[in-house]
Amino acid sequence: MAAPTTTESHAGAHDHPSDGHYIRIALVLALLTAAETATYFVDWFDDNTTLLWIVLAPIMILKFGMVAWFFMHLKSDSRMFSRMFLMGIVTAVAVYMIFLLTFDEFF
Amino acid sequence: LAETATVPHATDHHGGELKPGDHGWTYTGLTNEKLAMWLFLGTECLLFGGLISTYLLYKSRVPEGQGPTPHDLYDIPFTSVSSFVLLMSSLTMVLAVTAIARGDIRNTRVWLATTALLGGVFISGQVYEFTSFVKEGMGFTTNVASSAFFTLTGFHGVHVSIGILMLMSLLLLSFRGRLGPERAEAVEIVGLYWHFVDVVWILIFTVVYLVP
Numbered sequence: 001m002a003a004p005t006t007t008e009s010h011a012g013a014h015d016h017p018s019d020g021h022y023i024r025i026a027l028v029l030a031l032l033t034a035a036e037t038a039t040y041f042v043d044w045f046d047d048n049t050t051l052l053w054i055v056l057a058p059i060m061i062l063k064f065g066m067v068a069w070f071f072m073h074l075k076s077d078s079r080m081f082s083r084m085f086l087m088g089i090v091t092a093v094a095v096y097m098i099f100l101l102t103f104d105e106f107f
Numbered sequence: 108l109a110e111t112a113t114v115p116h117a118t119d120h121h122g123g124e125l126k127p128g129d130h131g132w133t134y135t136g137l138t139n140e141k142l143a144m145w146l147f148l149g150t151e152c153l154l155f156g157g158l159i160s161t162y163l164l165y166k167s168r169v170p171e172g173q174g175p176t177p178h179d180l181y182d183i184p185f186t187s188v189s190s191f192v193l194l195m196s197s198l199t200m201v202l203a204v205t206a207i208a209r210g211d212i213r214n215t216r217v218w219l220a221t222t223a224l225l226g227g228v229f230i231s232g233q234v235y236e237f238t239s240f241v242k243e244g245m246g247f248t249t250n251v252a253s254s255a256f257f258t259l260t261g262f263h264g265v266h267v268s269i270g271i272l273m274l275m276s277l278l279l280l281s282f283r284g285r286l287g288p289e290r291a292e293a294v295e296i297v298g299l300y301w302h303f304v305d306v307v308w309i310l311i312f313t314v315v316y317l318v319p
Contacts, residue, residue, distance in 0.1 A: 019202055026198035033194060036317060037187040052318055060313040064306050071201045072302045073295075078137055081145045088149025092156030099160055 017070075025070050032059050144296045148303045155307050158262055159314055162255040173250040180240050181316055189232040190312045193267075196225035197305040204298045210288040216281050219294075222301065223274040226267050233264045256315070263311060266304045273297045 036059050039045050045052040069075045074082045125132040133139055169176050203218035237257070240246075247257045277297055280286040286293070 019205060022198060022201050022205070026195065029194050029197075030191060033187065033191055033312075036313060037183065040183045040187075040317060049319060056313050056317055060309060063309045067197055067302055067306050067309065071197050071305075072299055080135065080137060080142070084142075084145045084149045085152075088152035092152040095153070096156045096160035100163060103164055105164055 022070070025066060029063055029066060032063050035059060138292060141292060141296055141299075144299050148299065151303060151307075154262070155259075155310070158255075158259040159310065162252075162259050162315055165251040165255040167252075169250040169252045174253070175243060175245045176250065176252045177240070177245065177256040177315075178252075178319060180243055180245055182236070182239075183316060185232070185236070186312065186316050189229055189236075190308060192225050192232070193229045193305055193308050196222045196229070197302050199225060200298045200301045204291070204295050207286070207288060207291045207294045212281060212287065215286070215294065216278060219274050219278050219281070223271050223278070226271045226274070226301075230264060230267055230271070233260065233267075237261075259311065259315065263304070263307060266307070270297070270301045270304055273300065 036056060039052060039055055045055070068085065074085070131138070133142075135142065166176065166178065199218045199221040203215050203222060206212075206214035206218055237260075240253075245253045247254055274297065277286060277294060280290075280293075
């Protein structure tokens with residue numbers, strides 16, 4: 001196999017944002033957690049799991065994405081890392097959705 | 108790979124480009140350690156996916172009279188505070204990574220110690236929660252839901268504990284003068300593990316605790 005001929009950047013290189021930038025992201029994450037927790041105290045959701053999912057799932061995915069994208073540096077790191085992580089997530093979601101559907105968990 | 112593939116080249120500690128045969132040179136241009144950590148985290152998704160799915164499967168399949176289920180006993184305000192603590196530990200971890208990258212050893216130590224401390228607070232909360240559940244009659248073998256719950260959150264707790272050990276090791280290395288900016292990637296790799304543990308808890312908090 002021939003050696004690569006072009007360069008992109010050095011290994012996993014990325015410029016770290018400032019501490020203030022990370023603090024702002026953490027603040028948003030804290031607010032999102034507060035919003036999630038607030039659903040526990042709202043009576044509307046008591047008998048409506050579907051509505052609760054509609055509210056909570058996007059917040060959960062947003063929090064997950066923000067930590068992975070900013071704190072784990074997927075935003076600025078090599079795309080190969082993102083692909084490896086996504087590969088694990090997609091495989092897990094696919095396998096276990098089939099698993100749960102097999103046992104009629106959703107119906 | 109095709110001969111013309113675009114591949115990043117690794118650099119040495121002084122920013123000089125590494126060549127084939129140099130120590131640390133890799134074909135991908137990415138360090139093996141970091142690549143291995145990401146691969147490991149990818150496989151961890153499958154582990155936690157399995158544990159979460161098992162909990163989802165069993166949580167509502169407890170026969171009558173088999174004791175309380177986890178949902179009967181959750182203390183959501185308490186767990187919310189624990190979640191907040193773990194989330195903030197991700198912030199302190201990333202601050203440790205930026206501190207080591209700019210060669211600020213003192214702040215690296217401060218943030219690593221703070222992260223380990225916050226992790227310790229989280230684990231203490233989990234021990235308290237487990238103890239109170241057992242006192243209220245829900246042990247590991249009480250029913251299928253409790254087994255699935257303790258297995259899932261217990262595995263997560265073990266991961267946090269391992270993360271704390273990693274952080275303490277880094278702290279020890281720094282005090283022995285063996286953790287400088289040239290080894291910033293070691294802190295970043297431990298940070299990746301720590302953030303992963305955090306994102307797993309983000310899923311557990313919503314899927315296991317908040318949704319009835």
